[in-house]
Amino acid sequence: MKLLLTTRVSPHNSNVVESRCYVVKQFLTLFLHGASENCNSQSLKEGACVHCPIIKVGLQHDLYLNNNLLSLYAKCFGVRHARHFFDEMPHRDVVSWTTLLSAHTRNKHHFKLFRGIALPNVISWTSLIAGFAEHGLVEESFWLFAEMQAAEVQPNSFTLSTILGNLLLTKKLHGHIIKSKADIDMAVGNALVDAYAGGGMTDEAWAVIGMMNHRDIITNTTLAARLNQQGDHQMALKVITHICNDEVKMDEFSLASFISAAAGLGTMETGKLLHCYSFKSGFGRCNLASNSLVHLYSKCGSMFNACRAFKDITEPDTVSWNVLISGLASNGHISEALSAFDDMRLARVKLDSFTFLSLIFACSQGSLLNLGLDYFYSMEKTYHITPKLDHHVCLVDLLSRGGRLEEAMGVIETMPFKPDSVIYKTLLNACNAHGNVPPEEDMARRCIVELDPCDPAIYLLLASLYDNAGLSVFSDKILKLMRERGLRSRPRQCWMEVKSKIYLFSGREKIGKNEINEKLEFLITEIKNKGYPYQENEDKLYHSEQLALVFGVLSVPTSAPIRKNKNSLICTHCHSFIMLVTQFVDREIIVRDRKRFHFFKDGQCSCRGH
Ligand SMILES: [Zn+2]
Numbered sequence: 001m002k003l004l005l006t007t008r009v010s011p012h013n014s015n016v017v018e019s020r021c022y023v024v025k026q027f028l029t030l031f032l033h034g035a036s037e038n039c040n041s042q043s044l045k046e047g048a049c050v051h052c053p054i055i056k057v058g059l060q061h062d063l064y065l066n067n068n069l070l071s072l073y074a075k076c077f078g079v080r081h082a083r084h085f086f087d088e089m090p091h092r093d094v095v096s097w098t099t100l101l102s103a104h105t106r107n108k109h110h111f112k113l114f115r116g117i118a119l120p121n122v123i124s125w126t127s128l129i130a131g132f133a134e135h136g137l138v139e140e141s142f143w144l145f146a147e148m149q150a151a152e153v154q155p156n157s158f159t160l161s162t163i164l165g166n167l168l169l170t171k172k173l174h175g176h177i178i179k180s181k182a183d184i185d186m187a188v189g190n191a192l193v194d195a196y197a198g199g200g201m202t203d204e205a206w207a208v209i210g211m212m213n214h215r216d217i218i219t220n221t222t223l224a225a226r227l228n229q230q231g232d233h234q235m236a237l238k239v240i241t242h243i244c245n246d247e248v249k250m251d252e253f254s255l256a257s258f259i260s261a262a263a264g265l266g267t268m269e270t271g272k273l274l275h276c277y278s279f280k281s282g283f284g285r286c287n288l289a290s291n292s293l294v295h296l297y298s299k300c301g302s303m304f305n306a307c308r309a310f311k312d313i314t315e316p317d318t319v320s321w322n323v324l325i326s327g328l329a330s331n332g333h334i335s336e337a338l339s340a341f342d343d344m345r346l347a348r349v350k351l352d353s354f355t356f357l358s359l360i361f362a363c364s365q366g367s368l369l370n371l372g373l374d375y376f377y378s379m380e381k382t383y384h385i386t387p388k389l390d391h392h393v394c395l396v397d398l399l400s401r402g403g404r405l406e407e408a409m410g411v412i413e414t415m416p417f418k419p420d421s422v423i424y425k426t427l428l429n430a431c432n433a434h435g436n437v438p439p440e441e442d443m444a445r446r447c448i449v450e451l452d453p454c455d456p457a458i459y460l461l462l463a464s465l466y467d468n469a470g471l472s473v474f475s476d477k478i479l480k481l482m483r484e485r486g487l488r489s490r491p492r493q494c495w496m497e498v499k500s501k502i503y504l505f506s507g508r509e510k511i512g513k514n515e516i517n518e519k520l521e522f523l524i525t526e527i528k529n530k531g532y533p534y535q536e537n538e539d540k541l542y543h544s545e546q547l548a549l550v551f552g553v554l555s556v557p558t559s560a561p562i563r564k565n566k567n568s569l570i571c572t573h574c575h576s577f578i579m580l581v582t583q584f585v586d587r588e589i590i591v592r593d594r595k596r597f598h599f600f601k602d603g604q605c606s607c608r609g610h
């Protein structure tokens with residue numbers, strides 16, 4: 001040790017210095033190796049002693065020595081000291097990072113693996129980044145990413161998905177981009193948009209898009225598809241404007257996303273414009289766009305157009321047929337849905353689990369109990385498709401609509417899935433519709449406590465069941481519980497598209513003086529004068545649906561049907577109100593509620609009171 005300490009750096013004789021440094025370096029390396037192999041309090045002291053001569057001989061910039069010293073610190077002093085030393089190191093390389101990582105994770109295997117690689121490539125960088133992220137070391141993980149970019153190693157899709165799979169990392173990356181004011185790499189930008197929009201953080205996604213100097217069709221399609229997933233179809237349609245501004249060409253994926261958005265909203269006019277675009281740009285030949293057109297028209301309640309769009313498909317695939325069958329079923333064309341299924345089999349197109357979901361749904365809508373049961377049991381036996389939870393929900397719906405409540409409950413008890421709140425809601429809805437006895441208290445408790453204590457719909461359903469059975473004590477109890485838990489029912493909304501603009505009617509509005517209310521009052525007086533049985537709403541407020549109906553009568557041309565969409569089930573009061581109105585107002589009114597379509601004409605509805 002003394003020998004080392006006497007070594008001095010002389011600026012006048014560089015050759016001597018170099019050779020001395022070499023010897024010193026070799027010695028120190030050997031020494032450090034020895035110390036860290038037999039890690040004890042003695043070696044700690046020795047390690048600390050070595051640190052000084054390193055600085056004295058001017059070797060503090062030597063990466064190799066520093067890495068060895070870091071390893072000693074990590075092994076003997078613990079992570080905190082190692083981290084401190086690491087921060088002081090003038091240069092760091094992958095070995096430094098892995099040493100620190102291994103100190104953090106004690107993952108020797110990982111450490112050795114990376115150390116053997118002389119020039120780390122994108123895969124080794126990424127696995128290291130992922131290693132840090134997995135252990136919650138967000139800072140370190142992000143530093144590594146920055147270091148990787150500094151080393152001019154381009155991140156691949158796995159690197160990006162690693163970073164963006166972690167929300168904290170995503171935010172750090174975003175912040176880093178803002179700070180550096182550099183142009184965002186398109187792949188990084190697109191991945192950021194995907195991560196934010198997928199996590200429901202739409203504002204952040206828009207902010208990233210605003211910062212990108214270059215955007216391509218993937219940027220826009222990603223955003224539109226994610227917005228659709230979140231149910232924000234209106235915003236998804238707005239992405240079209242951005243595509244026009246960016247002067248990028250729409251592809252079949254983006255077109256399909258926009259058509260889905262129009263379908264989600266049930267906006268026929270916008271949908272038709274997209275149909276025209278699809279035809280003119282030659283996307284009519286690709287199934288992705290064509291299938292979404294069939295879906296669009298079914299969702300707008302126009303099976304005539306949906307069938308025409310289906311006929312335009314040269315080679316319908318499984319999705320095309322599925323969309324057609326489920327469209328026919330939800331529009332109440334039950335026998336057409338069933339014969340479409342026969343045609344699908346004749347065309348030898350592969351059936352899948354969704355085909356059967358639509359079929360059983362069709363049977364349940366058409367009260368075809370036995371046929372529905374046949375389809376359900378043939379799934380596994382004949383077609384080797386295992387029924388999923390959704391199919392069991394449909395089966396419960398089928399059985400309970402047919403009045404076989406005990407069997408329906410049996411399905412819930414014996415099915416190989418944990419029942420969810422949807423299946424219980426289906427059962428309760430059926431009980432409600434049939435005026436059946438409410439379920440025993442035990443089941444009510446299970447519905448509320450175990451399944452989805454945050455879903456107000458279950459509380460309301462149960463309360464109304466008990467009410468109808470004359471057990472208002474129970475219903476009061478349930479409503480009280482709901483209030484205590486701070487739950488409120490989702491605002492009921494009703495919307496319609498007039499001249500490509502969407503009008504929203506929400507909640508229950510106070511009776512005021514404006515054109516719509518006056519017309520509504522006029523209609524109600526008319527109904528009463530003609531001697532029809534009209535009952536005031538129990539809460540003396542107009543429902544959003546009534547207001548939307550009047551708005552439609554006033555603003556939609558008389559030749560066209562009035563199309564309305566609802567986010568909940570249509571209430572019985574509004575249902576009978578619309579039936580009465582169509583008795584003396586010669587209009588066709590189409591309402592799409594959460595579950596199905598109602599076509600009102602001449603005082604009748606296609607659902608026949610379902
Ligand atoms: Zn209503």
Ligand SMILES: [Zn+2]
Pocket residue numbers: 575597598599605606607608609610
């Ligand atoms: Zn109806």
